[in-house]
Amino acid sequence: MKYSLTSLLTAGFATTLSATAFASEETQTTLNAYAAGYKANFTCSAVFNAGKSTAQIEEDELTGIYPLIADAVHQLDASINTQQRWVRVAYDDGKRERYSVWRPRLGCVDLPVGAGADSIKKVHRPFTKDTSAQPDSGAPWQHHNGVNQATGNPRLDAVIKQAFSKHYGDGARTSAVLIATPDKILAEHYKQGFTPETAQRTWSVAKSIGASVIGAAVQQGIVTTKQKAGLENWSHPLDPRQHITLENLLHMSSGLDSNKAGNRTDRVYMGGGLVSDTATETALEVEPGSRWKYANNDTMLALRVLREAMASEEDYVKFPYTSLLDKIGMRHTFLETDWQNDFILSSQVWTTSRDLARLGVLHLQQGEWQGEQILPGNWLDYISEPAPAQPPENAPGYGAQWWLYNERFPELPDDTIAARGNRGQFLLVIPSENLVIVRRGYDLAGQQGFSEHDFARDVLRALKRD
Incomplete structure (x- = not known):
């Protein structure tokens, strides 16, 4: 499959x-x-x-x-x-x-x-x-297999070799693979010219990073997932958008008009437009919570809710770093903004494979890092809970800005969740296996991209036979 x-x-x-x-x-x-x-x-x-x-x-x-x-x-x-x-x-x-x-x-x-x-x-x-100028420390992992080194498991080595070929998709162009538990990097491989410090655009993997920023804000009591979005642009008593909740936005079920392709937000992504001039201006199409539709605007709006809950723009811009990224060592991660400092956390993040793996480990540890509760203790359960409105059955399910590989995918554990992005960016978190799988790529448009499902299945099989 x-x-x-x-x-x-x-x-x-x-x-x-x-x-x-x-x-x-x-x-x-x-x-x-x-x-x-x-x-x-x-x-x-x-x-x-x-x-x-x-x-x-x-x-x-x-x-x-x-x-x-x-x-x-x-x-x-x-x-x-x-x-x-x-x-x-x-x-x-x-x-x-x-x-x-x-x-x-x-x-x-x-x-x-x-x-x-x-x-x-x-x-x-x-x-x-500029913290990215420093070498990656390798923390929190106590053991490292070694960059571009054999793992000692021939079956796993064969799977990784396949990942850098066309085996998992004719259009696949893999740039990095990293497989880790909270204690050990089991495998870490890069294409020529890449190192553990080489950042790459995440595309929509950024959405799951954005959800983690929201989770840190929930942990600190700044916002709640059940609250009304409360955006100033929607404050008129006749505006039905005032009924949209932060949870609706996290679930991709705002009900807002996001055009035919909700993942095409060209004005913001490459036109120099503002989140506040675009995402907040769209009209309601259907009742909030009644329809799942993949929409970049929902993610940008979720972060806009956090911004309007903060005391100042300065507090907002620094919050993801002081409350999440720096705490877990994601020091080679860049969260890009528009020119009025709204984060474009639907796509425009540059980060490394290790930094993505750190985020995955944070979730495996139920939001705790070195004794500090950074995300709510139930955050993994929350983002893994299927949203009331779901994608079509030929796709993974959807939680809160994370994709769900549940019973729709019998070859993977039902608790598998994934952050997924254009051109083959994947961060898979498998709690029952205490495992994180990262794959980065530059897959070609118009051709079969990298099958993260098949790759994760093969990794699990190789590890179980070790």
Whole structure:
């Protein structure tokens, strides 16, 4: 039974739509701005978050682009300012330009269309120290098998070798595999040019990171999952959106109109738009909680609920780091924001395989880390509970910003949950096996992507026979 991300995307969660589907909505000038923004952001993040060369960027980040803008992206040139850490891309025959500006801890922020070089100095920089410049400590694991080393289990070694081939999907291009328990990294392998400190974009794995940030806020009593979203934009007494709860947003059941493809939020992702100008402005389509629909906006809105519950913008921007990431050693993780410092935690996170594994271990430990309760003690149960409204039966189930490999997948333990992202990003947490499985990739669009289900099944079989 194969349920790869690619097959699910073609079943209704498509990351690509034809250019003609959007031609009536976007002018050519806007599409050109999107292409320039895409190239500026990915170049900026890959250079300054991940230390990649231009050749690596062309091979990895600038492949698998939406057909809507792919040709235009490749026709544009990126100018990289390595001293001030920003990237400029001119478009429309040089008449217009887009900028993406790097900040410590927060990665690259895209300036809005119309912002010029004089706007760079206005970018807010709440952090001054770049923790990603330090080598990964290897904590909390007491034992490490060794990077790119044989595991001592020939069956597991064979499965890992398959992961770096086309075995799990014709379009699979694996960049990293990491398998760990809370005590030991059992296997850690990278493609050539990658190290444990090489960050990569998570795409929608970010949603599960975002849920973890919400969990930390619940633990501290800042928000509750049952509360009304309470967003200022929805405060009018005639506005039915005031009935949307934070839990509705976590369950992908806000009922809001998120267009035909809810995972296409181009205005925010590459157009320099704001979360507050886009996600909060959509109208209600159906009753909150009555329909499951995958929507980037629901994730961004969940984090917006947290922002409006915080005392200040500064408190909000620093909260994920001081309350979650730094506590568990995720120091090579960049949570990118829009230019008004709303986190785009539906997709725009750059992190390493080890940092993702640390998040998985935190969940295996019921939200506790070195004696401190960072997430609520029942948080794993909460995110693993099937939401009232569920995806179609040909897909994994859904909890709170995590996918569920329950009885729909008989070859995996029913308590398997996963964070899943475009181009083959996966973090699987299997509590009954006390195991975390991370796979990163640059899978090709239009081809069968990496089957995380089959890979996890084979890993478990290899470990049980050890």
